[in-house]
Structure formats: structure tokens, C-alpha cells
Amino acid sequence: MSKISPCLWFEREAEEAANFYVSLLPDSRIEHVQRNVGDSPSGKSGTVLVVDFTLAGQRFMALNGGMRMEYSHAVSFKIDCADQREVDRLWDALGAGGRIEQCGWLRDRYGVPWQIVPSVLPQLLGDPDPAKAQRVMAAVLGMVKLDIAAL
Structure with a gap:
């Protein structure tokens, strides 16, 4: 078990979000759901407080904190995708109802x-031919969803 687990703060959607995330990737599951034992700022007695879950082998914790907190790109989650089909599937699933960037x-x-990224991207960006690597970077900067064939 990893000593470090990201904690995702939600207003009241921790269990819903954890169930959504584990439905998307292999080696993912809900580990434990902890409920409030009394009324608190995070919810009434019996409501979900914390969900411990594993996502693609990485442990996470989702917390119902009782108020909305904004996430930042200073910390994000990168998913390495084996092929364009996986990029497309995860892009569509995670982007639904969200904001595409x-x-x-x-x-x-x-x-x-x-970040939904083809696993081949670091190799392409690190190409020994600087002109080729630069073309790949220019292509990435012009894309929304990454397209392996266009890279």
C-alpha cells in the first residue's frame, strides 16, 4: 500500500465521484466507505464522510467536506492511454458534463x-530530431483532445 494518497475534496459528491472514477479504469475499486457518526459540517449522521478507493492501482480518498472547494491545474491527474481508442473513451467519459480545455x-x-495523454507522447516529444520534436509540441499546443495520428 502506498504511504501517500491524494485526497479529493467534494461538497457532498464523494461517493458518486468515486463510483464514477472506478467504473472507468481497470484495477479500480471502492475499498471502504466511512459514514458520519454524528451531525457535522460535512453532513448529517449516517451520510458518507470518506470514500477510500483504488483507481488504476493508486489509492485515493474522497472526502465530503460540506462546502465547495475549487480545484486547480497546479495539481491534476494524468492518465497514460495505450491507444487512441482509450484516449477517446476516457475523454468522452470524463469530459461529459465537465469543461474541455x-x-x-x-x-x-x-x-x-x-490530462488524457497517449503513452507515446513523451517518446514523440523526446525525439532525437529537434525539428520533429518541435513539430509534435506545436501540434499538441494546437489540439484540444490529443490525436495520436496527427502527432
């Missing part, structure tokens, strides 16, 4: 920022 970034319906 440039260069493979989006915010999901909960405001959490994600």
Missing part, C-alpha cells in the same frame, strides 16, 4: 482536472 486537459463534472 487545451492540450489534452479537461475538468470533469466535479471540477477535477485531468
Whole structure:
């Protein structure tokens, strides 16, 4: 088990969000749901307080904090995708009801920022031919959803 787990703060949507996320990636599951034992700012007694879950093998915690907090691109979650089909599937699922942004970034319906990236991108950006690497970077900067064939 990892010693460090990201904690995602939600107003009241922790369980809904965790269930949504684990439905998208293999090696993902809900580990534990902790409920409030009394009334608190995060909710009434018996409502969900914390959801511990695993997403693609990485442990996470989702917390119902009782008030809306804004996420920032200063911390986001990058998903390495094996092929364009996986890019498309995750882009469509995570982007639905969210906000689509440039260069493979989006915010999901909960405001959490994600980067949906083909796993081949670092290799393309690190090409020994600087002109080729520059063309790849220029292509990425002009894209919204990343397109492997166009890179």
C-alpha cells in the first residue's frame, strides 16, 4: 500500500465521484466507505464522510467536506492511454458534463482536472530530431483532445 494518497475534496459528491472514477479504469475499486457518526459540517449522521478507493492501482480518498472547494491545474491527474481508442473513451467519459480545455486537459463534472495523454507522447516529444520534436509540441499546443495520428 502506498504511504501517500491524494485526497479529493467534494461538497457532498464523494461517493458518486468515486463510483464514477472506478467504473472507468481497470484495477479500480471502492475499498471502504466511512459514514458520519454524528451531525457535522460535512453532513448529517449516517451520510458518507470518506470514500477510500483504488483507481488504476493508486489509492485515493474522497472526502465530503460540506462546502465547495475549487480545484486547480497546479495539481491534476494524468492518465497514460495505450491507444487512441482509450484516449477517446476516457475523454468522452470524463469530459461529459465537465469543461474541455487545451492540450489534452479537461475538468470533469466535479471540477477535477485531468490530462488524457497517449503513452507515446513523451517518446514523440523526446525525439532525437529537434525539428520533429518541435513539430509534435506545436501540434499538441494546437489540439484540444490529443490525436495520436496527427502527432
